[in-house]
Amino acid sequence: MNIKAINSHKKNKYGIIYMKKFLEYAVSLIHSMFIGRRMTTILGQKRAAFMNGRHLTRIIRLIVYYCSVIGLLSSCAGSKDTLHRGMPEKAAGKEPVSILVKSLGFTFPEGLSENQNPYLEYIEDHTNLKVDVRILPSTGYEKALDNIISSDNTPDMINAASEIWIANQVKEQRLKPLDEWIDRYGPDLKKHIPGSVWYKVRIDGKIYGIPSQNLIKGLELMYVRKDWLDRLGLEPPVTIEEYEKVIEAFATQDPNGSGEQDTYGLSMMHSLYRSAPFFGAFGIQLNQWTERDGKLVYSNTLPEMKEALAFFAKLYKNKWLDPDFPMNNNSAFAQKIEEGKIGLFSATWYDTRGPIAKNIEKEPHAEWIPLEYPTGKKGQKGVYATVPVQSYQVIPANSKHGEAVIRMLNFIAGEGRHTLIFGFENEVWKRLNGEIVTDFKEHDKHLYREMFTSLVQVADPLLKTRLHSYGKHFRLYENLQIIEQNLIENLYTGPPTPSMQSNMSVLNSLQGVFTKIIVGAVPLDEFDRYVEEWKEKGGDAITREVNEWYQGLNK
Numbered sequence: 001m002n003i004k005a006i007n008s009h010k011k012n013k014y015g016i017i018y019m020k021k022f023l024e025y026a027v028s029l030i031h032s033m034f035i036g037r038r039m040t041t042i043l044g045q046k047r048a049a050f051m052n053g054r055h056l057t058r059i060i061r062l063i064v065y066y067c068s069v070i071g072l073l074s075s076c077a078g079s080k081d082t083l084h085r086g087m088p089e090k091a092a093g094k095e096p097v098s099i100l101v102k103s104l105g106f107t108f109p110e111g112l113s114e115n116q117n118p119y120l121e122y123i124e125d126h127t128n129l130k131v132d133v134r135i136l137p138s139t140g141y142e143k144a145l146d147n148i149i150s151s152d153n154t155p156d157m158i159n160a161a162s163e164i165w166i167a168n169q170v171k172e173q174r175l176k177p178l179d180e181w182i183d184r185y186g187p188d189l190k191k192h193i194p195g196s197v198w199y200k201v202r203i204d205g206k207i208y209g210i211p212s213q214n215l216i217k218g219l220e221l222m223y224v225r226k227d228w229l230d231r232l233g234l235e236p237p238v239t240i241e242e243y244e245k246v247i248e249a250f251a252t253q254d255p256n257g258s259g260e261q262d263t264y265g266l267s268m269m270h271s272l273y274r275s276a277p278f279f280g281a282f283g284i285q286l287n288q289w290t291e292r293d294g295k296l297v298y299s300n301t302l303p304e305m306k307e308a309l310a311f312f313a314k315l316y317k318n319k320w321l322d323p324d325f326p327m328n329n330n331s332a333f334a335q336k337i338e339e340g341k342i343g344l345f346s347a348t349w350y351d352t353r354g355p356i357a358k359n360i361e362k363e364p365h366a367e368w369i370p371l372e373y374p375t376g377k378k379g380q381k382g383v384y385a386t387v388p389v390q391s392y393q394v395i396p397a398n399s400k401h402g403e404a405v406i407r408m409l410n411f412i413a414g415e416g417r418h419t420l421i422f423g424f425e426n427e428v429w430k431r432l433n434g435e436i437v438t439d440f441k442e443h444d445k446h447l448y449r450e451m452f453t454s455l456v457q458v459a460d461p462l463l464k465t466r467l468h469s470y471g472k473h474f475r476l477y478e479n480l481q482i483i484e485q486n487l488i489e490n491l492y493t494g495p496p497t498p499s500m501q502s503n504m505s506v507l508n509s510l511q512g513v514f515t516k517i518i519v520g521a522v523p524l525d526e527f528d529r530y531v532e533e534w535k536e537k538g539g540d541a542i543t544r545e546v547n548e549w550y551q552g553l554n555k
Helices: 018-035 047-051 056-070 118-127 141-149 163-171 179-185 187-192 226-232 240-252 276-280 303-317 330-338 355-362 402-413 417-422 440-445 447-456 463-469 476-484 498-518 526-553
Strands: 095-102 129-136 157-160 210-213 220-225 289-292 295-298 344-348 368-370 389-394 429-432 435-438
Touching: 095 141, 095 402, 095 447, 118 129, 118 402, 118 417, 118 447, 129 402, 141 157, 141 163, 163 389, 163 498, 179 187, 179 402, 187 402, 210 447, 220 226, 220 276, 220 476, 226 240, 240 303, 240 344, 276 303, 276 344, 295 526, 303 498, 303 526, 330 355, 355 368, 389 447, 402 417, 402 447, 417 447, 417 463, 435 463, 440 447, 463 476, 498 526
Parallel strands: 095 129, 095 157
Antiparallel strands: 157 389, 210 389, 220 344, 220 368, 289 295, 429 435
């Protein structure tokens, strides 16, 4: 039995009339003897969730049936200890724990919030915790963390993505080592997180963060509107030269048949997001360490990077590239795809269920297909591989509930993993003819649950099953396979070096010149000055340290 009971206000849990109490107790008894999974989300919900008519008839029928069969009708109103056998303890005895996370852009259904939703309650009821969630905007997140970690009012857990930031906080003695708590309260963390991903937060032999792994090895692949290619008599492009011809045609030859010049040959996002396949045609990716003559060098300083910027500058100068790309955020970029302004772009593996699907809803004749990656003159192609860890959960030095954080994360990584990833059975998904089928409406409605699963991502043996449950026609798993066959790895995988900790934020700020070069605000040769400045402001020191690590690795 699966009863949906979503409550936005946890109040009056036990102050209810006798009949409601009778039903709660009876249902609880049935749960502990026969069902054992989802009834924890029912107890503690407001009276309306039981009495709204959707499940009441079914509940009563089941109560009467089971009670009559096993002769327990007279004991359905028995003692609280008996009736709640096998159930988690209620709020009165729950240990408080506060967590701070970065916004992932999720919205909540009406009446729900980060602190009032059934998935948080699911975690709380199974860990005997009362979790207070605070979400900060992604913009300026790390700067906000600096202010919070140095204050006297820190949360019990902080979500942080930068190993450099973590190393700096350890140096200032602002974080607690976690080894003892992991040994006592984190058996599933130790079981599911491989040793190879702990080392970046193992400082002086101690662990200072719980890694959340990147389950997806790469993000981007090329998609094109085949109906536009067909209209213009073009073949799917393969080489970088063929891509350039398609980009020009999509910008100038009215591929949508509107009679107006209202399409872009290519679009990207701010900070050069969604451009990786084109950099791959020049044999590099942004912000990676690659090997040249047996030594590691930073990709952003190589001649190949200058060539790639020249390619984009040509597209922009000829008005084939979306002129607003420096201002495109996720929503603006997706809107242009949905509205049929873009027919060629570097998609994420899940865009087939996002803006591409929405474009097809508006234009049923639209036909989108994946492409081979742009191939350069020397046969180079590919996209960046994601980092092994997407974020870490750290515990400030003045936290009073550190062990509770580890218990919560251990539950997410272990016992609660399946439910939090897939959603509640028979609400978000169900089994049909032996296969898992996802209800898109309910899945998207409760997508915010990824706020919790993202805290400690571990290997998902059911990834293919889960992605196919969203609809095989979206090609989600197939998209990932294409990407994984064309990855360009970052060859430096060590912890932050001392010079990285001191200088990397300054060096990253210099990278804004790349966009200026593309839009013609500064000449292409400004790249050479950027390289010199990068070296002078700490780049050379970082390069020395990186190569010391690399030489030690190869001994």
